[in-house]
Amino acid sequence: MVPKGWTPSQIGDVAKFSSGGTPSKQNADYWGGTEPWISGKDLKTHYLETSIDALTEAGFQAAKKAPKGATLVLVRGMTLLKDFPVGYATREVAFNQDVKALVPAKNVDGLFLSFLLVAEKHKILQLVSTAGHGTGRLDTHSLQEYPVNIPPLPEQKKIAQILSTWDKAIATTEQLLANSQQQKKALMQQLLTGKKRLGMPDNSYDFKKTRYGIIPKDWEYPAIKDVCTQVTEKNTESADYPVLSCSKYDGFVDSLKYFKKKVYSDDTSGYRLIHRGCFGFPSNHIEEGSIGLQNLYDTGIVSPIYVIFRAKPKKVENTYLYAVLKTDHYRQIFGAATNASVDRRGSLRWKEFSLIHVPLPPLEEQQRIAVVLSTADQEISALQQKLEALKQEKKALMQQLLTGKRRVKVDDKEVA
Template sequence: MLPEGWKEIFLGNILDFKNGLNADKAAYGHGCKFVNVMDVINNTIIKHENIIGKVNTTAKNIDLFKLKYGDILFNRTSETKEEIALSSAYMDHSLAVYGGFVIRGRPKNSNINTDFSLYFFQSPSFRNQAIKSAQGVVRANIGQDSLSRILLPLPPLPEQKKIAAILSTWDRAIEGTEKLLANSQQQKKALMQQLLTGKKRLPGFTGEWKKTNIGNIAKEISIRNKNRKNYPVISCTKTKGFVDSLSFFNKKVYSDDLSGYKIISRNQIGFPSNHVEEGSIGLQNLHDDAIVSPIYTVFSMEENADPLFVFAVLKTDHYRQIFAAATNSSVDRRGSLRWSAFSQIKINLPSLPEQQAIAAVLTTADEEITTIESDLLRLRQEKKALMQQLLTGKRRVKVD
């Protein structure tokens, strides 16, 4: 049942759809600004100054495919149905054209507010219908006719404007939190570059750092799960470190027989021997004990090394490059970095108290980042819930 004052509309009644410009390969890279499918996928709002692509075309084509302020753009093809018909709005008056993998929707009348349209085409109702309308086996596609037949509830213009104003408040809060997160991450990166190399010393520490082989401060652990205990299975990712495999991948990615898997205890470090050069190395702090695939190398620290400090050093871009070089020079035909070669890599260490002090500073920085990430997730969830209510009329707004 429609809320009072709302009406159901077919998109074809409010938008004029048109496919974009196709040009020869040589035409790209110079000429007027050109909006491609990635611009649409990656942005909710497109501004002229942020468009990277260019195309050299005729005056006739420019007239046919030039964008106007408030045009809605949809990607018409994707590898998956879930990413079909993602939308963005061109919010600029400067000259730009759009590409052949993009469908332009131009408002036919004043029935839809430009700011409201930013949220209107993110609604679950639109997304669900667009996904169901997608066709294709290898790639998902959607056409003008399918978009035209999508039926959506539309509030009156005054209510559209109020809804857009409310949701834009959440957008500003999200944008501010994203900037705060980026600043905190950058500050941590700068701290790591200074503290982990000794360029900046914490108060009270002056002793000389010593270079040694990893094998002198760590020992390999290779205990198999022979008793088939029901330990949690974990995997190492490039960005998040160790994660619980089942919950992270939403499917079982490990063997039925776990007897050959390696046990990795809390504060031990591990990496998949064939992916460490990509940055896949983690500190196990999820469980007292867990298990990893047999392809992993697992090691623990000796008493003269702090695991948090050593892990932070090994996680830097500098060591990722070292791992890549060591992997490329490895005699292992599978391109793996085994403990025999890994243990010979050099590491520069301060005294144990200084290692622990540096680790404490970086842990505080991590906790701050985690707090901001939680705030950002909460804001996004609140906005999503609010959109669901406002764009369906389940929650009405007061119009002045």
């Protein structure tokens, strides 16, 4: 049903389609500048003003360009098999042959059109066919004939203004999240190496050299086997414990909830038990940083390929050790140990893993470090939740505004 005052139309009637191209790669004077040349990989962001590959002024003048206010969409490429990227040109941009520019008609607001295409992307994806070499292809005529309902121009502009305000809130929150993550990373670099110590003035303690790097003299540098013990319990009774997986960034996750489908065996009798407070990693993926601290359930189970271990509580604060093992430095150590392992499957077993050394402050200092890092994690988690809520609220708002189910006020008058 068409909302009152809206006009049923097709995309080809409300925008002129323009094809892009690639300036000569043989002409060095064309490349390496600052002028945006948009390709599919630049359409990961909605607002287009910069690009990964950029042109010089000469290259920009020689290129095919789209004006400010145009909508750019991908019509060829692997990405089309799973997504329909849409971007809005906030300035004049050049673009390549895998992209089409939709230049809006005079009675169409370009930003509104870009939001409308984003809202319709899942339906438009059904028009994508598979071209040579398994790439996706979106036929121009099919896209031009795609039906849309267009409100009057003032209402278009108001809808676009509202949605762009949400985008600004999302962008602000994304920047705050990135800043918090970077601050935590810098804090970890300081605290986990002893370059900064809580409650101790700088230059008030001496350092010693280890394979990990420089650490305070009063810190220990034990092998993992000296402060942790392996756990090898199996789910021999096939108890109905939740099956867990370990991800690179999130640590342990509930497999069913995370993958939204069953990716494990029906027979879990050979799976390993992992109790709360235990560490674990898949022996064939630890070099990617996939190591976790299990704090989801009192008891879970993991695939037989996992190595499970428990830290000695009188020597180790779990949160501190987990932070150390999740650093990029230790991911590199795990990779080197895996490459040196005699296991032909490229796995890192407990025997080799347990020989790796870790920097270990006194237990009380570990606990203080853990509190600081936990506080940083809470701030990051709160921002992640806020960001997800903003994205979901914007998605719901788009569904309401771009279909006319919810109308907006234009010139202080409610559109009915």
